[in-house]
Amino acid sequence: MTDLNRIFAALADETRFKVVEHLMAQGEQPAGSLTELAGLSAPAVSRHLKVLREANLVSQRVEGTHRYYSVRSEALRSISDWTLEHRAFWAGSLDRLDTLLALDPDGKDTA
Amino acid sequence: MTDLNRIFAALADETRFKVVEHLMAQGEQPAGSLTELAGLSAPAVSRHLKVLREANLVSQRVEGTHRYYSVRSEALRSISDWTLEHRAFWAGSLDRLDTLLALDPDGKDTA
DNA sequence: TCGTTAATTAACGCTTGCGTTAAATAAAGA
């Protein structure tokens, strides 16, 4: 299981996906507030957060009895990087992003 | 389960991930050739391909007794789109792609 | 038509994933 596979596995679950999107939109949140969002018991959410942590998708900040969670940008970036590695495969020549990347004077992966 | 969740679930499995990367690199391939790549029995690979099909990650072309598989670019694009939707969250201001996108005046082609 | 090849579906067993409630941990506050 590679790092990226683990990230995909983490995001395959709808609850965890929602949590990640929520954290990106709202910023750092304590575990308790995510329980409401998920509509699940606290233990259930706690285990989802553990999966996200083990995939390095989120980080935890401890403050008193609270654990504040936030999304790690590296994880998102690694997904983006993977799609860009295969950009040549999926990007149409008239695509906006493709056009933008074509402007890149010294793009690293412009074969 | 959303479409994107299903795509992530499909890519969470190492075998399927390998198959997808192989198809992107080599282009359309018959199911049989993927059996070797995966190092699994034909039925096992067949079911992995079914998962990929149901996630709309690959398409199937029938020719005689052969089924040729290829990656659907839309699926890859939808992953890329998702990361770009959240680009503001994870992209550093000095990032190359970020810089390129910053050149974009109104989200349409600059060309 | 009969046997071979390509691929899928069926049936089975084992492991993993996910939810629940109950119990444990740990910090705060009365």
Added chain:
DNA sequence: TCTTTATTTAACGCAAGCGTTAATTAACGA
């Protein structure tokens, strides 16, 4: 210190995922 609040870990049950071998389906070629 005793109790409450925040969170995680334990224990349990059930559904889903993944692999295997055996059986099916379908197209070819002799």
